[in-house]
Amino acid sequence: MTFPDYRHEVEHAMVYDLAIKTPLVHARKFSAQFGHTVHFKREELQPVFSFKLRGAFNKMAHLAPEQRLRGVICASAGNHAQGVALSAKHFGCPALIVMPVTTPLVKVMAVQQHGAQTVLFGESYSDAYQHALTLEQEQGLTFVHPFDDPLIIAGQGTIAREILEQHPNKIDAIFVPIGGGGLLAGIAAYIKAVAPHIRVIGVQTLDSNAMYLSKQKGERVALSEVGLFADGTAVKQVGAETFRIVNELVDDIILVDTDILCAGILDAYNETRMILEPSGALSVAGVRIYAERYPERQNETLIAITSGANMNFDRLRFVAERAELGEAREAIFAVTMPEERGSFLRFCALLDGRNMTEFNYRMSDTRAAHVFVGIAIRHRNDQHALMQNFSQAGFDALDISQDELAKLHLRHMIGGKSALVTEECLYRFEFPEKPGALLNFLNKMAPSWNISLFHYRNHGADVGRVLVGIQVPANERNQLAQFIQTLGYVAVDETHNLVYRLFLGQ
Numbered sequence: 481m482t483f484p485d486y487r488h489e490v491e492h493a494m495v496y497d498l499a500i501k502t503p504l505v506h507a508r509k510f511s512a513q514f515g516h517t518v519h520f521k522r523e524e525l526q527p528v529f530s531f532k533l534r535g536a537f538n539k540m541a542h543l544a545p546e547q548r549l550r551g552v553i554c555a556s557a558g559n560h561a562q563g564v565a566l567s568a569k570h571f572g573c574p575a576l577i578v579m580p581v582t583t584p585l586v587k588v589m590a591v592q593q594h595g596a597q598t599v600l601f602g603e604s605y606s607d608a609y610q611h612a613l614t615l616e617q618e619q620g621l622t623f624v625h626p627f628d629d630p631l632i633i634a635g636q637g638t639i640a641r642e643i644l645e646q647h648p649n650k651i652d653a654i655f656v657p658i659g660g661g662g663l664l665a666g667i668a669a670y671i672k673a674v675a676p677h678i679r680v681i682g683v684q685t686l687d688s689n690a691m692y693l694s695k696q697k698g699e700r701v702a703l704s705e706v707g708l709f710a711d712g713t714a715v716k717q718v719g720a721e722t723f724r725i726v727n728e729l730v731d732d733i734i735l736v737d738t739d740i741l742c743a744g745i746l747d748a749y750n751e752t753r754m755i756l757e758p759s760g761a762l763s764v765a766g767v768r769i770y771a772e773r774y775p776e777r778q779n780e781t782l783i784a785i786t787s788g789a790n791m792n793f794d795r796l797r798f799v800a801e802r803a804e805l806g807e808a809r810e811a812i813f814a815v816t817m818p819e820e821r822g823s824f825l826r827f828c829a830l831l832d833g834r835n836m837t838e839f840n841y842r843m844s845d846t847r848a849a850h851v852f853v854g855i856a857i858r859h860r861n862d863q864h865a866l867m868q869n870f871s872q873a874g875f876d877a878l879d880i881s882q883d884e885l886a887k888l889h890l891r892h893m894i895g896g897k898s899a900l901v902t903e904e905c906l907y908r909f910e911f912p913e914k915p916g917a918l919l920n921f922l923n924k925m926a927p928s929w930n931i932s933l934f935h936y937r938n939h940g941a942d943v944g945r946v947l948v949g950i951q952v953p954a955n956e957r958n959q960l961a962q963f964i965q966t967l968g969y970v971a972v973d974e975t976h977n978l979v980y981r982l983f984l985g986q
Contacts, residue, residue: 486669486725489634490641494541495534498570499526499638504646504783507751510764514771517781520752521643524760524789528562528590530712531636531787532626535662536563538635539624540571548573553621555579555612557605557711558587559759559788560626565594576621578612580604582708584792604706605660606716627662628719637666643783644675652780653679655770657762657787658691658733659713661722667785668729679731683766685710685741685758691718691726692733709738712759712788736765742799743806744768748786755796760788765806804854805881810837811863812854812886816876819849821930825922830869831855834862835915836936842895842984843932843949852891895984901932904949905960906980910970911936911944917969924967925950926959933984947974949984 502525507518523531540552551574554564561577568575575596579588582603591598601611605626616623625632643654654671656664668680684692687707694701702717718726736744741758744765748756756764763784770782804810817823828836838854857863863879870877880886911917918936925931933949952960964971974980 483724484630484634486630486634486637486666487673489630490637490666490670493534493538493631493634493638495538495635495638497541498537498566499534501642502526502639504643505752507784510747510751510767514768515778516767516771517779518767519647519781519783520748520764521639521783521785522752522754523639523785523787524754524756528559528566529789530559530562530760531639531663531785532556532559532563533566534563534638535627535629535632535635535666536560536624537567537570539629539631540564540567540573542631543622547622551575551619551621552624553578553612553616553619554624554626555605555609556626557608557714558583558591558790559712561591561596561598562587562594562790564624565591565596569595576615576619578608578615580608580711582711584711584790584795586792587790590790604708604714604716625719627660627665628721629662630721632662633666633669633722633725635666636663637670639663639785640667640670640674644671647781647783650781651675651678651783653681653731653770654783654785655681655683655734655763655766656785657713657759658682658684658718659688659759660715661691661718661726663785663787664691664730665719665722665725669725672729680729681766681770682726682730682733683762684733684735685713685762686735686737688714689735690715691723692735694718694723695727695730695733698727707738710741710758710762712757712790713762734766734769736762736769737806739802739806740769741765741806742802745799746803746807752786754786754789755791756786757788757791758795760786760790763787802887804837805887808860808862809856810854811857811866811879811881812838812852812891813863813866813870814878814880814886815851815853815870817849817851819843819845819847821927823849824931824934825919826873827851827875828919828922830873830875831866832869833915834858834866836918838891839934839936840891840895841931841934843898843900844896846900852886854891895933895935897984897986898932901949901951901986903951903953904932904975904985905952905957906933906947906949906974906977906985907964908972908974909946909948911946912969913944917944921967921969924963926956926963929956929960
């Protein structure tokens with residue numbers, strides 16, 4: 481078989497009628513944090529907010545006029561679709577885009593705004609791809625593959641050429657997101673032809689790791705299922721040509737989990753104020769893993785390709801929640817403590833100055849209280865010290881920081897009605913978001929009162945919003961009112977709230 485001369489193809493690729501030469505930006509904060517000189521190659525600044533425009537335009541620029549007249553078709557989770565749609569608009573060419581039904585709405589709407597027709601089909605890219613092949617034959621269209629095409633690969637490889645032009649000095653490694661492998665193959669093919677000493681490192685999610693498994697086995701592997709959080713790289717099987725190049729030329733592939741990926745999104749935001757989509761932040765997450773895995777390697781020059789920013793806004797809550805865990809700034813525990821007055825106060829004293837980020841509790845047993853608690857930590861090993869503190873104080877504790885059930889569901893489901901709770905008053909408070917606010921509350925509360933419900937979650941605001949149930953005898957309600965007034969925190973009495981009565985109260 482004869483293979484393309486990718487150095488030649490990259491150097492003669494036609495991309496700049498629509499694509500821009502994106503900046504290579506020194507990530508100063510990120511560099512200082514990990515002891516390397518890190519630069520972000522800002523592909524999310526392309527007109528379609530993704531690198532995919534390069535390959536799509538290069539492919540369509542090489543089509544014959546009669547092919548463009550009949551129209552093109554592609555299958556895509558969104559970013560390639562936008563690249564094809566905008567390129568088709570440029571050439572005055574009809575475009576039909578097949579997208580998985582799981583594609584974020586922001587990407588579907590963006591494609592339609594470029595004038596392309598969309599068809600939603602299947603749960604993943606692979607499902608959409610098979611349907612697109614059927615439509616291609618039925619309608620006589622030209623298929624524009626998202627990754628497994630030499631012209632697509634060459635178009636993406638123009639990023640590598642720009643990097644070498646923008647940074648002619650020493651580069652140790654380039655980190656590249658992996659879906660079907662087109663971007664990684666294009667980067668590797670050009671870099672290894674021009675500067676073979678530079679390491680090319682792919683980054684892939686644990687639950688969509690087809691390229692990683694294929695490289696390990698030495699042949700393409702097809703996954704039965706893929707994770708959809710990083711929908712832009714959710715590919716069940718990589719391309720034949722992309723695998724050939726990656727298997728031969730790529731130095732390493734790093735796998736990242738969802739928490740680390742969310743931390744990468746946060747890292748990129750802190751550096752650029754741009755919110756990357758999950759797939760777009762893979763390379764940033766990869767640099768984080770690389771720096772932690774190889775602490776002996778210092779002061780290297782690392783390039784991370786930030787590949788896309790088509791983020792659905794409604795995912796941001798999840799990203800913010802999980803980034804804390806990915807950055808090792810929060811640990812979550814299931815703690816069992818005696819159901820007796822003063823236990824909560826003793827527990828708080830064990831935190832040794834660390835902030836509590838969440839506390840979920842509802843009285844349900846006369847002997848033991850089971851509490852879901854989040855605690856701000858300083859580094860990954862900090863949670864071990866906390867576990868030791870809990871054990872020495874007689875509190876049984878389980879570190880559930882890596883438990884998906886706990887992180888996704890249980891933290892929002894603590895509670896319910898309790899037959900043990902009587903004479904309960906329910907208040908919403910706004911605590912000052914500063915150390916000591918909770919201890920101040922507990923110390924001022926009358927020793928005879930019992931906390932029967934507590935829910936708090938740190939949301940990064942100036943105040944912490946806290947829901948507290950307190951068992952107070954009827955003849956002490958005036959004392960309760962005085963306590964709340966003395967406390968000085970904003971408080972709302974929710975004791976007679978209908979929703980409380982339905983779900984939590986007696």
